[in-house]
Amino acid sequence: xxxxxxxxxxxxxxxxxxxxxxxxxxxxxxxxxxxxKREESPTGREILAQLVENARIAWEDQVPVCQDxxxxxxxxxxxxxxxxxxxxxxxxxxAGVRRGYTEGYLRKSIVGDPxxxxxxxxNTPAVIHVRSVPGDRLRLRFMAKGAGSExxxxxxxxxxxxxxxxxKEFVRQAVxxxxxxxxxxxxxxxxxxxxxxxxxxxxxxxxxxxVGEPQPEPRVAGLERELLEAVNDLGxxxxxxxxxxxxxxxxxALLPTHIAALPVGVAFACHAYRHGEAIL
Amino acid sequence: MSDEPIRLxxxxxxxxxxxxxxxxxxxxxxxxxxxxxxxxxxxHRRMVEALARGExxxxxSEGAAIYYAGPSPARPGxxxxxxxxxxxxxxxxxxxxxxxxxxxxxxxxxxxxAEVKEALRRYGAxxxxxxxxxxxxxxxxxxxxxxxxxxxxxxxxxxxxxVEDFPAVVANDSAGGDLYTEGIRAYRREADV
Ligand code: SF4
Numbered sequence: 001x002x003x004x005x006x007x008x009x010x011x012x013x014x015x016x017x018x019x020x021x022x023x024x025x026x027x028x029x030x031x032x033x034x035x036x037k038r039e040e041s042p043t044g045r046e047i048l049a050q051l052v053e054n055a056r057i058a059w060e061d062q063v064p065v066c067q068d069x070x071x072x073x074x075x076x077x078x079x080x081x082x083x084x085x086x087x088x089x090x091x092x093x094x095a096g097v098r099r100g101y102t103e104g105y106l107r108k109s110i111v112g113d114p115x116x117x118x119x120x121x122x123n124t125p126a127v128i129h130v131r132s133v134p135g136d137r138l139r140l141r142f143m144a145k146g147a148g149s150e151x152x153x154x155x156x157x158x159x160x161x162x163x164x165x166x167x168k169e170f171v172r173q174a175v176x177x178x179x180x181x182x183x184x185x186x187x188x189x190x191x192x193x194x195x196x197x198x199x200x201x202x203x204x205x206x207x208x209x210x211v212g213e214p215q216p217e218p219r220v221a222g223l224e225r226e227l228l229e230a231v232n233d234l235g236x237x238x239x240x241x242x243x244x245x246x247x248x249x250x251x252x253a254l255l256p257t258h259i260a261a262l263p264v265g266v267a268f269a270c271h272a273y274r275h276g277e278a279i280l
Numbered sequence: 281m282s283d284e285p286i287r288l289x290x291x292x293x294x295x296x297x298x299x300x301x302x303x304x305x306x307x308x309x310x311x312x313x314x315x316x317x318x319x320x321x322x323x324h325r326r327m328v329e330a331l332a333r334g335e336x337x338x339x340x341s342e343g344a345a346i347y348y349a350g351p352s353p354a355r356p357g358x359x360x361x362x363x364x365x366x367x368x369x370x371x372x373x374x375x376x377x378x379x380x381x382x383x384x385x386x387x388x389x390x391x392x393x394a395e396v397k398e399a400l401r402r403y404g405a406x407x408x409x410x411x412x413x414x415x416x417x418x419x420x421x422x423x424x425x426x427x428x429x430x431x432x433x434x435x436x437x438x439x440x441x442x443v444e445d446f447p448a449v450v451a452n453d454s455a456g457g458d459l460y461t462e463g464i465r466a467y468r469r470e471a472d473v
Contacts, residue, residue: 040467041463041466041467043449043463046309047414050414050417051413051414053414054411054413054414054415054416054417055416057420058362061416061419061420062355063352063355063358063361063415064352064361064416065413065415065416066362066364066412066413067349067350067351067364067415067435068366069352105352105353105355105361106352106353107351107352107361107362119434148366148367148412151367172470179391179460180389180390180409180460181367181369181389181390233470234469234470235464235466235470236467237463237467239409239412240390240391240464241409241451241459242460242462242463242464242465242466242467243463243467270412271413272415
């Protein structure tokens with residue numbers, strides 16, 4: 001067994017929260033630059049230019065890329081040979097979020113009760129998903145998930161007869177209805193298959209692939225291209241004000257499912273797609 | 281958008297200013313200077329409740345501009361944190377009541393309801409959009425900020441902001457123009473809707 005301290009997990013979580021929020025990832029920046037060349041709408045080009053400039057200013061002024069610094073979402077891969085000492089994983093991550101959001105001057109956007117709606121004051125609790133994996137490492141993947149995009153998430157339990165055409169239409173409809181709310185250009189995580197909650201989770205996790213990182217499976221890569229084209233044909237464009245680039249990328253996950261089921265989940269990430277990872 | 285942006289000074293005072301607002305058309309770029317008031321979900325609820333009790337708005341409402349925003353906290357010595365727009369549709373239910381009090385400019389992101397568009401016509405008001413997520417860039421155009429109402433709401437408190445050359449685009453004008461439908465129609469490639 002290899003020991004990892006709760007203090008190390010806390011420090012890594014805090015750093016991820018601050019860094020991801022203040023510095024837009026190279027992957028997203030490169031995709032925005034590329035979109036600028038492709039965009040035909042003058043308004044769209046102007047918005048893309050503002051977004052690239054915004055990322056530069058955020059880092060220079062040490063302010064968040066977007067004021068909605070989001071839910072703090074963590075996907076954790078916990079090696080079976082890791083022994084966590086000095087506290088629980090959940091406590092350590094929440095302590096990191098508390099520290100990162102306070103010391104990093106990030107906005108605290110979490111309410112403790114969904115009906116009474118009192119702000120918890122420190123952006124906790126984080127949303128934490130843990131998976132046990134082989135090995136002696138602990139991998140923390142983080143995303144700051146603003147509500148503008150999160151509120152547009154969709155899940156449908158389609159009939160298997162709807163097939164790929166049905167999936168495509170559902171994704172298109174979700175993006176069309178979302179309009180400008182999730183701040184396009186988007187990154188979309190789409191999962192097809194699994195059961196209800198597995199499908200939603202896989203769609204969210206699919207977002208975490210780096211934007212522009214090639215899909216290794218040729219068949220899935222082809223389907224991703226088809227979805228991207230279908231979404232860009234909607235004409236929403238940057239800011240939803242009309243244009244060619246509605247989405248920067250679509251990440252697709254296909255999962256085993258039931259003979260009588262065809263779940264489809266669509267997770268939305270806005271252009272301020274803030275994510276990062278740490279390996280302990 | 282190749283044209284030079286139109287410069288506007290806020291609040292809207294006097295007939296010439298009011299006419300300038302009525303003359304704006306969807307798709308035009310504007311640069312705002314002057315005073316804006318931030319308000320989002322909770323502040324709107326409180327303001328509309330205050331009006332129902334016969335009280336006044338917590339800022340001078342005549343010709344006022346409201347920015348739908350909840351900034352991130354300022355670092356010590358700084359004016360403000362990041363301050364981009366939030367989704368305006370959540371304020372749709374409250375916006376006509378505020379226009380009736382004199383509010384003439386709203387700034388946010390995303391499309392508005394039929395009731396809001398109708399109120400824009402009735403009051404000669406305008407709805408502008410700032411780029412969602414361009415929050416650090418927009419924050420640099422904010423020269424001062426102070427809380428004027430509901431400090432207990434934190435980021436959701438009403439802030440008075442003084443801005444200089446704050447960039448926005450006219451989304452809905454007082455003549456019924458709507459950039460969201462016009463812009464998307466120009467670039468849509470689907471046959472089915
Ligand atoms: S959707 Fe994203 S970019 Fe837009 S306001 Fe929310 S967090 Fe910011």
